[in-house]
Amino acid sequence: MPGQADNARQQLTTLSSKWSKTKFLLKHPALRKYVPDTSLYSYESLLDMLSKHKVAYVKPVKGTSGNGVIKVVKHHNSKFTYHVGTSTRSFAAYKDMFTSLQQTKYRREHIVQKGIDLLTYKGLIFDLRIMVQKNEKKQWEVTAYIGRLAHPQKAVTNFHNGGTPMRLEALLRPFLSDDKNANYIESLKDLGYRIATEFHKSYPKFMEIGIDFGLDSSLKPWIIEVNTRPDAYIFDQLKDKTMFQRVMLLKRFNGLLSSQRIKQKKTVRRR
Ligand SMILES: Nc1ncnc2c1ncn2[C@@H]1O[C@H](COP(=O)(O)OP(=O)(O)O)[C@@H](O)[C@H]1O
Ligand SMILES: [Mg+2]
Structure with missing residues (x-):
């Protein structure tokens, strides 16, 4: 049985996760309408987010200070770009961009979120x-x-x-x-x-x-x-x-x- 200290620690650990916090907000009808469309990051979920919203943010589940936050855009001409730090990279095909993103974001878990204009x-x-x-x-x-x-x-x-x-x-x-x-x-x-x-x-x-x-x-x-x-x-x-x-x-x-x-x-x- 976890003691009180364990519970407190667990609460703190759970809340460092952007995914857990987003799921929490989505559970509350009064708050849900203020939460941008969000999923766990995968090949399909990013593609889906870009088809729906054109702009998406890929973020480490446990990141801070904007580190490792990537803005991804699907352009009118079906080209893709991503912007991380001060550099932007361009790709003719989604799968090439995804391969490059995989190298940029290492193995950490990420979420993908509709980009707010x-x-x-x-x-x-x-x-x-x-x-x-x-x-x-x-x-x-x-x-x-x-x-x-x-x-x-x-x-x-x-x-x-x-x-x-x-x-x-x-x-x-x-x-x-x-x-x-x-x-x-x-x-x-x-x-x-x-x-x-x-x-x-x-x-x-x-x-x-x-x-x-x-x-x-x-x-x-x-x-x-x-x-x-x-x-x-x-x-x-x-x-x-x-x-x-x-x-x-x-x-x-x-x-x-x-x-x-x-x-x-x-x-x-x-x-
Ligand atoms: N969905 C989004 N739409 C537009 N800008 C975003 C979005 N998500 C993140 N950003 C930009 O990236 C910054 C960092 O993202 P945030 O989720 O706050 O992570 P961190 O924990 O690194 O601060 C935000 O303050 C905002 O400027
Ligand atoms: Mg922040």
Whole structure:
């Protein structure tokens, strides 16, 4: 019989899997509509995803920081390309591309997800991160949100992958007038809160989650990823430190600061 510590450990292990987390979201009718079409990666599933959506993202089930994330496109002329890091490769036939992908992605397990046609700012794609934390009253609170603008040559927006953190209001300004901007951000925060509430019902040990949302041209939010060990330091990149300070205060309150620090040090050492 597994003890309590084993259960806690198991919960943490399970939630590092992007596939398990996607399956979890799909089980909830209120959240399902925000989840892009996703499958486990295979020759057939990628081909199927490309026939349906033309653009797909192939991602390591246990990846972080945008590492190993590959954008795959089926073009009008039936050519295929994939984009990883700063390079793009082109193929005349699907099977040749697949063979090359197999070498690029090594043996790790991957998922394949419909590519969201992300909004752009000055020609660069962006998405956003929302932080939801348990507060002093043990209630979920959206403590921070931030936009992330991709590096010009990359298909990922991650801060640790050349992305530039920016105020979300600034990134949304070309799409929404100032009065609508605030309401829209409130609706994103509300969605973040609902995701945290559902997560908590199944995984009560988690004190915080960070959600990556992609926005399409109709401003519909798509849940790209739910992180169960979200980084605080991205919020320190904003000039206004109010959100960062609240995030850190609750991390400290929830006893998560030391493990966060260790994680941070490891990331720095690895780079
Ligand atoms: N389905 C998708 N559509 C569009 N962009 C995506 C998609 N999946 C991932 N991305 C881009 O790649 C980044 C990294 O993917 P993500 O799933 O968050 O993995 P990681 O754990 O590496 O951060 C995202 O922040 C986003 O910029
Ligand atoms: Mg992410």
